[in-house]
Amino acid sequence: VRVKSAEFIKSSVNVAQCPPPRFPEFAVIGRSNVGKSSLINMLTGRSSLAMVSKTPGKTRCINHFLINGAWYLVDLPGYGYARTSKGNVVEWNRFTREYFTERETLVTVLLLVDASIPPMALDISCAAWFAEAEVPFTVVFTKLDKRKKGGPPAEENIAAFEAQVEEACGYAPPTILTSSKSGKGRNELLAHVAQLREF
Ligand code: GTP
Numbered sequence: 001v002r003v004k005s006a007e008f009i010k011s012s013v014n015v016a017q018c019p020p021p022r023f024p025e026f027a028v029i030g031r032s033n034v035g036k037s038s039l040i041n042m043l044t045g046r047s048s049l050a051m052v053s054k055t056p057g058k059t060r061c062i063n064h065f066l067i068n069g070a071w072y073l074v075d076l077p078g079y080g081y082a083r084t085s086k087g088n089v090v091e092w093n094r095f096t097r098e099y100f101t102e103r104e105t106l107v108t109v110l111l112l113v114d115a116s117i118p119p120m121a122l123d124i125s126c127a128a129w130f131a132e133a134e135v136p137f138t139v140v141f142t143k144l145d146k147r148k149k150g151g152p153p154a155e156e157n158i159a160a161f162e163a164q165v166e167e168a169c170g171y172a173p174p175t176i177l178t179s180s181k182s183g184k185g186r187n188e189l190l191a192h193v194a195q196l197r198e199f
């Protein structure tokens, strides 16, 4: 699957500001620091299209990138950065929630999950929220190249996450394994997007 062009279109702070809904779009979401911006750079083959940072919460807007002049890849602010008294309940930025429920051209959400750590309740509750809201989503595991010292191997974290997400959602969403460092999963994810765009 080739990415011939990738163009930053605009940053929006709400759905009304987003570019006209003319192309199918795929939104990248996940906890702060999970690797959303890095994945966008890896998929598009541009080293600095999306901003990558060591400071969590760097991406604060809804950023539209037009791919091959035909579909949008959308970078969203990470969740779980703002402290909430509600603990593990996923709390969206108001406009992010509005984006998921109101953006008519949204095809599928790519929910990024760090494969180098055991499942986090926040990520599971996010998946459950999509299932409940009937927003289609694919789980994209990130950082497959990374192994936390003394931590379980990625395969173990992934298997545990898949079991918990199926339990929470009542069905098993599609999953894809990636690494923005090595490029693992790039073709598979782009083929997945191409297939979903057919509908
Ligand atoms: P926010 O915009 O703050 O929500 O973060 P983000 O989800 O966009 O994460 P970002 O792409 O900025 O990456 C966060 C950190 O994780 C950076 O230090 C990246 O270099 C690192 N990182 C991202 N992807 C990978 C990966 O596949 N492997 C490894 N080892 N590190 C990664």
Ligand code: MG
Pocket: 036, 037, 038, 051, 052, 058, 059, 075
């Ligand atoms: Mg980011």
